[in-house]
Amino acid sequence: MKLNNTSQYAIRILAYIADHKEKSLLSAVELSTALVIPYKFLTKIMTELVKADFIESIRGREGGFKLQKKASEIKVDDILNIFNDSIKEEECILGIGFCNGMCKCALHDQWMEPKLLMQKMFRESSLEDIAGRGCKI
Amino acid sequence: MKLNNTSQYAIRILAYIADHKEKSLLSAVELSTALVIPYKFLTKIMTELVKADFIESIRGREGGFKLQKKASEIKVDDILNIFNDSIKEEECILGIGFCNGMCKCALHDQWMEPKLLMQKMFRESSLEDIAGRGCKI
DNA sequence: AATTAACTCTACCTTTAGGTAGTAATTTAA
């Protein structure tokens, strides 16, 4: 029961960029070094974030990355969705087919409250809410 | 953000056995059929549950499986622990080293409440609480 | 004693997540 590696990296990357808006651009090398994420893997993730329109990339010398939206407009849940790591409405916690509302699984009653709270947390927390809040980056 | 397949299977298997205590033993074939879990994979999981002392196995013809403890004494969290799928106290949601209480990660403030609620749910829900509660099995 | 129905063990196969390598394309600065 945890976020996958790629989601974790993506959240940290975006939070870091949001927290360094004084620098107009951050390069992959800078990010990779600051966040201790393997360079080649980071660039792969960056490309996905660019395609998802969260990040704008400037190519060529002096290029780099910056947010394409306001930090308050990117929610943690949006990031998880890119990597298929969000808590899915229709998916049963026990992996039994789909939620149809009619037929519950054994854990349903216990699961609903934490599920809703986590969804709320992921959906309501924006980059602005989390950027620069930790001493761990 | 979901339970892994093996944990899901294990919870369903144990809940099913707890819900059928009128039968003194259930065989791997019966379980595999009833729960629609691949036979060979199920037997592998059963062996782990036996080693973890949650289940007692009787070998030979007319053999099968039964709970080794009272249903109220097996918590969902105990099952998750076997498959290393519990929510770890010391592990950061963003995967940054270990929780030391001193130095927070960006998501810490948002994560604490859902984390505690989920831990509580997993730790306090026993097989007795969940057995036979769903129409999905 | 042989047969059958069960669990157990070891080894392997397949799929997915995580990660790496090399090259192409783009832009700026010297």
Next chain:
DNA sequence: TTAAATTACTACCTAAAGGTAGAGTTAATT
């Protein structure tokens, strides 16, 4: 105009999760 610094793309490699095969062991029934 060339070299350097940068992102983008394609292909591959590795490790872990999920799953399968087959032979071995146990015990009741015939």
